[in-house]
Amino acid sequence: MGFINNSKFRAVVVLAFIVGIGLTNRVFSQEAADAVAQAVDTAAVAVADTAAATDTVAATDTATAPATVASTKTTAVAAVEESGSDIDPQVYMNFFYGLLLVFFVCVLVGVIGRIIQVYELTRRMNGKDTTYYMRNFNAKLFLLALVLGLYGVYWSYVHHGAQSFRAAVTEHGAQIDTMFIITTVICTVVLVIMHIAMFSFAYIYRARPTRKAYFYPHNNTLEKIWTIIPAVTLTVLVLFGFFTWRSITNVSEEAQKEAILIEVTGEQFTWTVRYPGRDGKIGERDYRLTTPLNGLGIDFNDKSSWDDQLASEIVIPVNKPVRFQIGSKDILHSFYIPDFRVQMNAVPGMKTYFQFTATMTTEEMRDKMDDYNYDFVMLCNKICGGGHYNMQKKVRVVTEEEYQAWLNEQPYFFTEDLRKEFQLSQAANGDEVDANLLAQAN
Numbered sequence: 001m002g003f004i005n006n007s008k009f010r011a012v013v014v015l016a017f018i019v020g021i022g023l024t025n026r027v028f029s030q031e032a033a034d035a036v037a038q039a040v041d042t043a044a045v046a047v048a049d050t051a052a053a054t055d056t057v058a059a060t061d062t063a064t065a066p067a068t069v070a071s072t073k074t075t076a077v078a079a080v081e082e083s084g085s086d087i088d089p090q091v092y093m094n095f096f097y098g099l100l101l102v103f104f105v106c107v108l109v110g111v112i113g114r115i116i117q118v119y120e121l122t123r124r125m126n127g128k129d130t131t132y133y134m135r136n137f138n139a140k141l142f143l144l145a146l147v148l149g150l151y152g153v154y155w156s157y158v159h160h161g162a163q164s165f166r167a168a169v170t171e172h173g174a175q176i177d178t179m180f181i182i183t184t185v186i187c188t189v190v191l192v193i194m195h196i197a198m199f200s201f202a203y204i205y206r207a208r209p210t211r212k213a214y215f216y217p218h219n220n221t222l223e224k225i226w227t228i229i230p231a232v233t234l235t236v237l238v239l240f241g242f243f244t245w246r247s248i249t250n251v252s253e254e255a256q257k258e259a260i261l262i263e264v265t266g267e268q269f270t271w272t273v274r275y276p277g278r279d280g281k282i283g284e285r286d287y288r289l290t291t292p293l294n295g296l297g298i299d300f301n302d303k304s305s306w307d308d309q310l311a312s313e314i315v316i317p318v319n320k321p322v323r324f325q326i327g328s329k330d331i332l333h334s335f336y337i338p339d340f341r342v343q344m345n346a347v348p349g350m351k352t353y354f355q356f357t358a359t360m361t362t363e364e365m366r367d368k369m370d371d372y373n374y375d376f377v378m379l380c381n382k383i384c385g386g387g388h389y390n391m392q393k394k395v396r397v398v399t400e401e402e403y404q405a406w407l408n409e410q411p412y413f414f415t416e417d418l419r420k421e422f423q424l425s426q427a428a429n430g431d432e433v434d435a436n437l438l439a440q441a442n
């Protein structure tokens, strides 16, 4: 075949092989060298041990020591040779392995191309058509893409639909679900129509010997249709989203007061959860007050902070509004509970809020899912660094009684050590020291 005699092609093949094999070999030899080094180290340790033993036994035995060294080294080298035969699976993740694979695929495509060319030449030699033959072939490929694409849409809805959609378990979540479903339906209808139009037109209007292409450069009516319809549809969807979001996040002052306030503060890579205590108020914070003991920088001059409680998980009562006050100590994080359709950025230097009402307890959800290990989970949804994947907290939705019982168990933020630290700072500022902080706080 012509391309094998092509000197440029041959040069490229040879070069790629040399580069590929040379580099892959270096990786192998590096691994082998590492193994040898390790084995020699082991041998050296053995030698040292033998030498020590020889010292303690007798000087006359020294003759045996070199022999031991020699035999140990031989064993080590043999071990290396043995282990060299099984290839580390890591090799298949290797860059050069990938390079060779790409090269192989390129060669394969080239070969297929050449085979088709040979086929065309044979057709031409037999006096058959070659111009429209390939165009017909391409048009049939479009038809195949039309069928496969539609099947792909159907398949992904049937197989992944249930995974990607599970009804929300909050009051406001139903509105977001409605929006999601409407958007999905519109997008699917557009996708199917566009898919059929694109591929069927490419097939129907393929080049044919009896047909001349009609030059049709412009049509104002068509331009208007495909500009106005998408513009109106998108505007409706955006406005729909805007008003839904506003109705969820613009909570009246009375409704805010009815809710249980909970503070969550993100930092790389953890969340701190603070409950307000009996007064229902969360104490103020000031980053300048941060100490090793007072990680959140809580301002204990604000007495509403004294009964604030620290929780290791988020526990909320069912069918009761809860209002999360969200913040960050370092960079952007995001407070995200997928099952609740709740998401809000945690921004350093400002407070953000999300108020919602969960409509199902964890136990009810487990029954519904038929999964007795199921838990709602709050995740960080801003890629914030190396430990981001682990920045999550369990969210437990319980009955009102369970919630109260759990809350009574949670420790105060204002620990004895913090009280002492606060008293010292009061003294240092020349303020009057609260001697009976302990009694007051409890």
Ligand SMILES: [Cu+2]
Residues within 6 Å of the ligand: 333, 334, 380, 381, 382, 383, 384, 385, 388, 389, 391
């Ligand atoms: Cu994160």
